[in-house]
Amino acid sequence: MAELCGTLLRWSIRRYKLARWILGALPAKNLCMDPHPPVPTRGIPLRLATHTEDSLSENEITRSNYQFVYRSGWHARHPKSEQTLKAPVPFVVIHHSYHPKACYDKDDCRNAMKSMQDFHMDVRGWADIGYNFGIGSDGVVYEGRGWNVLGAHALHFNTVSIGICLIGDWIETVPPSVQLQSAKALIAHGVKKGHIMPKYKLVGHRQVRDTECPGEALYKVIQKWSHYAPFPRTYRDLKNVTEIPAYIRESLED
Template sequence: MGDKASGSVSISSTKPPAILADSEHFEQQQLATSCGYSQHMQHANLGDGAATARLLSRSDWGARLPKSVEHFEGPAPYVIIHHSYMPAVCYSTPDCMKSMRDMQDFHQLERGWNDIGYSFGIGGDGMIYTGRGFNVIGAHAPKYNDKSVGIVLIGDWRTELPPKQMLDAAKNLIAFGVFKGYIDPAYKLLGHRQVRDTECPGGRLFAEISGWPHFTHLNATEGSTPVPIEPHAHPQAASQTPLQLPPQSPPHAPAAAPKV
């Protein structure tokens, strides 16, 4: 069964982004990672040189094989930012790996999709987790799945800002995608709410990415899908049903004033 939902960072041409810095054979291994089958974890120095992030392959976090893989020709003209809402933010790598598995389980087993919907996930540990990878049709934003990179920052970012290591990892991933030709250098950066009726990626995170290079306000012809094809919620959130209030009787008409 296929998917049901279809639909910057400025860098120098001579200086690769930090995510490339630590592997002599990164290109060959990254191509494998983007297809979902690399056995290697790649190290990536973040911008300040102090923190270290990794691009983890699907096998690193224990992904199930996709039911099907459909590619689109790059480079992708859009990057779309999401939050997971649920699972909640994770700060250890084992917890973030479990969050990725939980999302894949929900998307594949409950929704019947080919795979986890997102191209990549970012954990509170500052690590980058390969989802579908680059140039693979996703299931994260109707009408944009075949021309975008969908990046989910794991957690609920409605009122809180993701920690710096998450934001840095997202920026480095975008810069890497541009550098390697997976993302158009003139890409448009969007929040999920701009292409669908949803709170995602959360108000606080949306305010943050609104100040990033390449953030784009869509015009009416590019506007959002008014009715969601699938709700943006994972099992914990989906199981919460709204409070049902009993029907109320109409108010009684006021009694007539006594005659005097």
């Protein structure tokens, strides 16, 4: 038996060495893999898209009803730090970027995501782009901080919410229907996967901060969505939002 095991071991070693020699002799472009795969921004493995009719590029996937681009797909910088977001969250906060303006193709939207990240990290001094997700007017969803990382999109409200930014200035004009539908689909996906509570409440950024965001035109649209919540009305109501941790509410007392 010992002799048989030894023979099998030597045979396995020879096959392993042969395989390494063959792979080393082949040009990288002939390998059935990316010789320099993108490094995940976090410790979450990247899922690479297969070829589709839309010819999606690497690190993009098609969900049932919207396209999704991971951080590596828009060349996101590594975050300075991260905090885990406790799931499922009870709120979804809708934002607009105001600037950058609306983007209608993947190149412009990737640049918009990078622009927002640079501003948030270099000017605001935040650890990363503030939003959990961005959505372009092409209907593509772009991963920001993602589902599992605490955002920096709504002061005093980040611990209980997912922040979704519809890229563009939506003060006077309404986002394209494909952008709105992708926002709804993303939220539905979050509920399905347990990131968002089934009975979540949807609010505009202006309801939790002293701001015009998400723009008057967009705000009127989301007020018609099924999970829209009129409370909190303004940031002054945050101390009465029971979902916010007590230590945060106590800090807001007059």
